[in-house]
Amino acid sequence: MTTYIIRRVLLMIPTLLGITIVVFAISRFAPGEPVSFTGGIGGQIDTGQTDVTSARMKLYGLDKPIHIQYAQWLWRVMRLDFGDSIKHHRKVSELIKERLPVTLMLNVVAFLIIYAVSLPVGILAAVKHGRFFDRASSAVFLMLWSLPVMWVGQMLIGYFAGPTFKNWFPPAGLSSNYAEQLSFLPRLADRLWHLVLPVLCLTYTGFAYLTKQVRASVLNNLQADYVITARAKGLSEPAVIFKHVFRNSIIPLITIMATLLPAMLGGSVIIERIFSIPGMGLLAFEAITSRDYNVIMAVATIAGILNVAGLLLADIAYAVVDPRISFVSAI
C-alpha cells in the first residue's frame, strides 16, 4: 500500500512539471513582447531595440535563453512565488491565499449537495428501472444537463434577486455589508442566504451527470450473480440494495469524483463572474481582462495542481475501498 502511494506520488512529478511547461509555453508563444504592455504608449511606438526596452528585458530576465527563463520561473513557482500582480500591486501568492478558500468552499458545498441528491435518486432510478420514476428523472436531468449555466445564473438573478420581479435573494457577493457586526449564527445564516443561488447554479449539471453514473453503476450490479444469491437466501430487498449492491456500485463513483471537481472549478469562473463572488474564478476573469499575466499563469498552474491532487486522492481512495485492486501491477 505504502509503495503504491509512493509510486503514485512520484508519477505525479512529471505531470506537474508538464503542467508548468504548458502554462509557460502558452505565455511565451503569445504574440507581442511582455514589456511592450508595461511600456505604455512609448513602449508600443519604439519597435527597435532601444535602451529602454533592453533594460526592461534585462530587468525581467527576458534577455536570457528560454530554457533558463523557464528554470528561473519554475524555481520561483516551487517556492510559491508567482511574482507581483500588475493590477492589484500585490504579491500573487497573497491574492490566491485570499481567493482560493472562497472557491473551494463554494465547490465543496456544491459537491456535497450533488452527492446527497444524486445517490438516492440514482439508486431509486436503477431500482425502478424502466418505470415512471426512472424515465421522468432521466428526462429532467437530461434537460438540466443541457442548461447553459450563464443563462440560469442570469435568469435566477433577474427573477429572484432583482427589483424587476422578486427580490428574495442577494444578487451578488458572499455576505452582507453589515455581516462583520453579527454574531456567529446570524452570520452563518447570512452566508447561507448568499450561497443559495450560486450553489444552485453549481450543482444542477452535477446532478444530471452523477445521477446517470450512479444509475448505470447500480444497474450493472443488479444484474450480477451475487444479487441473485442474496435474494435467494431470503434477504430483504433493502438489505440487498444497501448492503450488497450499493457498496459495490459506489466504487466507480470515486473516480468520477476526480473528474467532477475540476469541471466545477472551470464552471466557477462563470458563476463567480455572474454573482461577483471574490474567488479564484473572478480573479482569473479580472486578470484576463486586464492582461495580468502573472496572475493568469498562477491560476492556471494552481488549477492544474489541484486537479492532479484530486486524481491522486481518487486513485488512493480507489485502492483503499476496493481490495481487489492489486498495488503491484497498477501503475
Place this chain on the structure above:
Amino acid sequence: MSKQAKETTRLDTSYGELIWRRFTKSRLNLVCLIFVLFLFLLAVFAPFIANDKPFVIRIDGKLYFPLLRNLQPSDYCIFLAAVVVLWNVIGRLLPFSVPLGLRRMNHRNTSGLGLSVAIVSVGAVLIFVFVPRRFDAVDYKTMDACGKATGAIFAFIPYGYARTELASRRQPPSSRHWLGTDDVGADVLCRLIHGSRISLSIGFVAVGISVVIGILVGAILGYFGGWIDFVGMRFVEIMMAIPVFFLIITITAFFPRSFLNIMIIIGVTGWTSNARFIRAEFFKLRKQDFVQAAVSLGLPLRSILFRHILPNAVAPVLVNATFGISSAIFIEAALSFLGFGVAPPTPSWGQILSLGVSTSGRFLWWLTLFPGLAIFFTVMAYNVVGEGLRDATDPRLSKVA
C-alpha cells in the same frame, strides 16, 4: 420479445440500418435530429431569412437584386460547405456510387471525407481571394417607404444583424421586433438566426480539429504501444490535468480574439478524450488477423493505420464528436458571455446573453431568455442525438435490453 426476434431473424440488415432502427426507436431522438437539421437549414439560409436588403427592388424603372449582390465571401463559403455535405448525404442514399461521395464509412472509404474537407478548404480560400467584399450602405427601406422605389420584396425578417438603430434600442418584444432589440437597436431575432451560423461553424470546425488531432495521436500511441505510448499518455494526462475551461481562457488571454482563433483554441484543447478512445480501439485491433495480414503484405504504415484499422475504430469517436459539438457550442457561448469571444458586430448567442443585464444593472428579460433558449435547445438536441447514437452503437445494450 417478438421485436427482438424480428431483429435477429433478419440477417441481411446492414450495420447502418441496425443503428438507424435502434436510434429511431425513441421518438425524442428523431425530434432532436430533425431539430438539428432545421438548425442547419437556418444557418445556411440565414441571409435569405433575415436581411435588411430586399430580394428585388425597382428603382427608376430598373430592377436591382441587392440581397444577392451583397452576399459576403463567408456566405459563399457556407453555401459551398452545405453543397458538399448535401452531395455526400445524397451519395450515401443513392443505390449507385457518386464521385467524391463517402459511401459506407465503415468500409475503407475514409478518403471521401478527406476529399470533401479539402474541397471546402480550397474553395474557401479561392472564394475569399476572388469574391469581393461588398458594403452597401443604401437604406432600401426608407427608399421603399418614401416612394423612391417600388416593388421591393424584403426577407421574412427585414433587419440586418449589424444594423444599429439607436432610436429603438433596448425595446421589449413588440410587433415590429418580435424578440425585442439589443443595446444598439439591432433586432434580436435576426441576430439569433445569424448567431446560429457562428455557433454551428465553431462547433463543427472545433470538433473537426479535435477529432483529427485525437485520431493522429491516438492511432500512433495505440498502434505502437511501449514507451511511445507511455510518454504520449503522460502528455495526454498533462493536457487533461489543466481544467479545459481554465486552459481555454488562459490561451484567450494571450492570443488575439478572433473567430478563427476561438475555433482553433477549442479544437486544440479538446482532443484528449478522442485520443484516448482511438488509442483504446487501436490497442484492441492491432493484434487482429486483418492487421497482421496488412503488415505482412508490406503495406505502408499510413495505409495500415488509416485504411485498415481506423474504419473499424472510428465509431466511438464519431459518437463522442456529437457531444463535442454541443460542448464547443456551450464553450463558445460561455466565452462570448464573459467577453472573450468574437467581437460584437458578429452575432453570437453568448454575446446577446451577456447584454441581459445592462450596465446600470437593469434586467432585460428578452435579452436573457431568448438567446438562452437558443443555446439550451441546440445543446440539448446535440446531447440527445449523441446519447441516442451511443446507445444504438453500444453492442452491450443490444444484449441487455
